[in-house]
Amino acid sequence: xxxIILVRHAQSQHHVNGMTGGWTDTGLTDLGRRQAACLxxxxxxxxxxxxxxxxxxxxxxxxxxxEIVSREIGVTPQLVPELxxxxxxxxxxxxxxxxxxxxxxxxxxxxxxxxxxxxxxxRQFYWRVAKAMDRLVEEQEELLLLVTHGGTLFNIVAxxxxxDGEMLSKxxxxxxxxxxxxxxxxxxxxxxxxxxxxxAHLYAExxxxxxxxx
Numbered sequence: 001x002x003x004i005i006l007v008r009h010a011q012s013q014h015h016v017n018g019m020t021g022g023w024t025d026t027g028l029t030d031l032g033r034r035q036a037a038c039l040x041x042x043x044x045x046x047x048x049x050x051x052x053x054x055x056x057x058x059x060x061x062x063x064x065x066x067e068i069v070s071r072e073i074g075v076t077p078q079l080v081p082e083l084x085x086x087x088x089x090x091x092x093x094x095x096x097x098x099x100x101x102x103x104x105x106x107x108x109x110x111x112x113x114x115x116x117x118x119x120x121x122x123r124q125f126y127w128r129v130a131k132a133m134d135r136l137v138e139e140q141e142e143l144l145l146l147v148t149h150g151g152t153l154f155n156i157v158a159x160x161x162x163x164d165g166e167m168l169s170k171x172x173x174x175x176x177x178x179x180x181x182x183x184x185x186x187x188x189x190x191x192x193x194x195x196x197x198x199x200a201h202l203y204a205e206x207x208x209x210x211x212x213x214x
Contacts, residue, residue, distance in 0.1 A: 012061035022088030082132035085149035089119030
């Protein structure tokens with residue numbers, strides 16, 4: 001099985017304007033475009049002469065990041081809506097302040113909590129992503145490059161490491177804009193997490209600022 005490279009999109013407008021994340025559909029900031037350009041240069045170097053199957057979420061922040069990468073690596077990204085961030089229901093398009101007013105009380109288990117009307121639960125989110133990854137891997141012929149979101153990236157790693165429902169509520173990690181994670185199998189077929197949230201390309205240019213969610 002070929003490796004899977006996961007990338008979180010660059011900084012988006014909702015990171016700086018007080019909007020919710022999830023399915024709120026905002027494009028990149030100027031900083032985000034600079035981050036994406038650094039990412040693109042690094043991937044061009046790392047993937048030189050490597051055949052790639054390139055996919056991305058259809059939300060603007062992921063698509064715009066992928067388009068900047070595409071110009072460097074010469075591969076057009078294919079849209080996969082199932083790689084979207086958590087569906088936050090009617091909170092999409094709201095400010096964080098507005099969303100806080102309609103947020104439902106937290107209930108246990110966390111993975112079955114629906115935070116907003118018409119939103120997913122984390123379990124539903126996980127299975128949406130897992131099914132998409134099963135399909136992409138089944139169709140995989142070359143290295144997979146995926147540009148997606150923080151929550152989606154978490155679920156892909158959880159799917160890869162075969163974490164069960166209980167573990168989903170007990171572990172977490174952060175994903176910085178344009179952070180690179182790499183999944184691969186070893187010689188015995190074991191699933192390995194080779195890299196997680198590698199942002200060396202941003203630190204080299206002084207562009208690693210904060211850890212926004214969504």
